[in-house]
Amino acid sequence: MKLIDGNTIAKSIIEDLTIKVSRIKxxxxxxxxxxxxxxPASISYVRKKQKTAEAIGIDSELTxxxxxxxxxxxxxxxxxxxxDDRINGILIxxxxxxxxxxxxxxxxxxxxxxxxxxxxxxxxxxxQEDPSGFVACTPAxxxxxxxxxxxxxxxKHVVVLGRSQIVGxxxxxxxxxKELPGNATVTICHSRTQNLHKITQQADILIAAIGKAHxxxxxxxxxxxxxxxxxINRIPDASKKSGFRLVGDVDFEEVSPFCEHITPxxxxxxxMTVAMLMQNTLNAFLKKHSIKM
Amino acid sequence: MKLIDGNTIAKSIIEDLTIKVSRIKxxxxxxxxxxxxxxPASISYVRKKQKTAEAIGIDSELTxxxxxxxxxxxxxxxxxxxxDDRINGILIxxxxxxxxxxxxxxxxxxxxxxxxxxxxxxxxxxxQEDPSGFVACTPAxxxxxxxxxxxxxxxKHVVVLGRSQIVGxxxxxxxxxKELPGNATVTICHSRTQNLHKITQQADILIAAIGKAHxxxxxxxxxxxxxxxxxINRIPDASKKSGFRLVGDVDFEEVSPFCEHITPxxxxxxxMTVAMLMQNTLNAFLKKHSIKM
Numbered sequence: 001m002k003l004i005d006g007n008t009i010a011k012s013i014i015e016d017l018t019i020k021v022s023r024i025k026x027x028x029x030x031x032x033x034x035x036x037x038x039x040p041a042s043i044s045y046v047r048k049k050q051k052t053a054e055a056i057g058i059d060s061e062l063t064x065x066x067x068x069x070x071x072x073x074x075x076x077x078x079x080x081x082x083x084d085d086r087i088n089g090i091l092i093x094x095x096x097x098x099x100x101x102x103x104x105x106x107x108x109x110x111x112x113x114x115x116x117x118x119x120x121x122x123x124x125x126x127x128q129e130d131p132s133g134f135v136a137c138t139p140a141x142x143x144x145x146x147x148x149x150x151x152x153x154x155x156k157h158v159v160v161l162g163r164s165q166i167v168g169x170x171x172x173x174x175x176x177x178k179e180l181p182g183n184a185t186v187t188i189c190h191s192r193t194q195n196l197h198k199i200t201q202q203a204d205i206l207i208a209a210i211g212k213a214h215x216x217x218x219x220x221x222x223x224x225x226x227x228x229x230x231x232i233n234r235i236p237d238a239s240k241k242s243g244f245r246l247v248g249d250v251d252f253e254e255v256s257p258f259c260e261h262i263t264p265x266x267x268x269x270x271x272m273t274v275a276m277l278m279q280n281t282l283n284a285f286l287k288k289h290s291i292k293m
Numbered sequence: 294m295k296l297i298d299g300n301t302i303a304k305s306i307i308e309d310l311t312i313k314v315s316r317i318k319x320x321x322x323x324x325x326x327x328x329x330x331x332x333p334a335s336i337s338y339v340r341k342k343q344k345t346a347e348a349i350g351i352d353s354e355l356t357x358x359x360x361x362x363x364x365x366x367x368x369x370x371x372x373x374x375x376x377d378d379r380i381n382g383i384l385i386x387x388x389x390x391x392x393x394x395x396x397x398x399x400x401x402x403x404x405x406x407x408x409x410x411x412x413x414x415x416x417x418x419x420x421q422e423d424p425s426g427f428v429a430c431t432p433a434x435x436x437x438x439x440x441x442x443x444x445x446x447x448x449k450h451v452v453v454l455g456r457s458q459i460v461g462x463x464x465x466x467x468x469x470x471k472e473l474p475g476n477a478t479v480t481i482c483h484s485r486t487q488n489l490h491k492i493t494q495q496a497d498i499l500i501a502a503i504g505k506a507h508x509x510x511x512x513x514x515x516x517x518x519x520x521x522x523x524x525i526n527r528i529p530d531a532s533k534k535s536g537f538r539l540v541g542d543v544d545f546e547e548v549s550p551f552c553e554h555i556t557p558x559x560x561x562x563x564x565m566t567v568a569m570l571m572q573n574t575l576n577a578f579l580k581k582h583s584i585k586m
Contacts, residue, residue, distance in 0.1 A: 124417030155487040187480040194448040
């Protein structure tokens with residue numbers, strides 16, 4: 001069993017990005033963050049992204065808006081950032097308050113600054129295998145984990161557990177692309193799937209993104225599978241000060257001995273997401289200035 | 294074995310559309326066709342679409358452009374139709390000459406007049422399950438064949454053979470949607486798929502869109518499968534005046550006795566495509582005028 005160390009892979013990508021940014025002769029990439037309200041998780045995520053940007057040499061700026069901001073006022077702020085020539089990428093930290101339409105908000109961002117890859121046009125480009133679009137950070141991170149781990153995907157059977165807009169569907173679309181990693185046979189399973197065990201047992205690669213702690217058990221896999229565990233679930237743990245710990249969608253202890261490769265949770269997909277965001281920001285800058293690296 | 298009669302189903306949809314159009318109190322839907330060059334198949338397809346529009350009571354107009362038209366000149370014509378308030382839908386008949394970028398051309402059409410469903414934004418909406426977009430006519434027709442034939446899809450295993458932009462991928466996206474027909478487990482196979490037989494044998498529903506005559510044989514299916522055959526392939530036939538006949542991707546003679554449902558070729562998916570185009574045109578009109586029917 002080989003552990004896929006997301007921290008190490010993300011670090012090597014960040015080092016690579018740092019070198020590339022240092023080679024830029026004129027200007028610096030800049031990413032703008034918008035955070036609405038005071039959700040502790042959002043504060044922590046945005047801080048992590050800011051720190052990574054700083055480490056790479058990417059400028060960032062943060063706009064904090066009140067929880068009760070109107071959708072119109074939020075859109076006006078996005079419009080200003082869309083027009084601002086210094087800004088290459090715009091990230092609006094989810095979740096947004098209930099009174100704000102998330103899809104409409106993501107679609108307000110100019111597609112060429114949509115480093116989160118949530119704009120409908122970028123989702124369409126992913127489906128059309130048009131490399132000029134941005135791919136959402138979590139599925140892009142999954143692909144990089146597979147690439148760095150040299151997991152063979154050509155003609156293999158990838159089973160995606162979960163059909164979410166932000167993970168399941170884009171991961172499936174990436175895996176059937178006519179390039180590597182990709183060129184795989186892909187099955188998408190979800191809550192309605194009948195005989196789920198029989199399908200997951202066929203996976204050469206299993207991408208688990210169903211959001212249920214310890215959902216994938218030994219009975220659901222075949223020896224030699226490679227697993228990317230996207231789940232981040234809290235389970236009670238009296239030994240922790242917080243009273244909980246984070247686990248994936250896979251019962252790691254039970255399943256991992258039978259895997260060819262597997263990601264831990266935490267330390268698998270998680271660290272990749274921020275690295276991919278930075279890569280998208282650099283790409284947006286390079287594209288704008290027609291620089292090839 | 295029940296034959297899925299695409300001609301009859303398309304006819305019933307066209308009748309339904311005719312009634313709906315007759316109920317419109319003000320104005321009439323109008324679709325604009327652009328045909329470039331003199332490809333005999335294109336001439337025939339556009340004529341068929343014009344006739345169907347006329348039968349329903351949908352206005353249509355045809356622009357014929359020379360084979361050597363520049364891309365700029367074609368785009369100018371599209372721009373005029375985009376701005377023309379009388380026009381609800383625009384269809385640019387494929388294939389286009391080699392010197393014209395097809396994707397760029399389809400993306401030049403205003404997304405709200407894109408009755409062909411080829412615009413990147415409409416493909417993104419399909420992926421996001423946003424019903425405000427247009428779904429391409431062939432995959433939309435496949436869904437209607439399944440609906441009219443009362444084939445159960447909920448939790449069933451749909452195997453899609455082929456990953457094309459215009460059939461394979463959108464069909465897969467429609468079948469995993471959280472609505473019926475849909476909510477299926479979906480596997481997408483293609484030329485690189487290993488152990489293809491083992492996968493197609495698991496299909497409750499098989500959508501064959503691989504473009505190879507008689508590709509699907511009895512050994513690839515399990516008794517009770519329902520098959521939608523999207524292929525239209527020419528094979529030599531000395532008994533025909535033309536010297537050929539049209540067959541699907543499925544070896545109908547060998548396979549059909551073991552099917553629960555199966556489409557013939559011709560007379561299956563083909564007739565649905567034009568009906569779906571007309572439905573999209575009516576929907577574009579209704580949406581523009583905020584009419585609910």
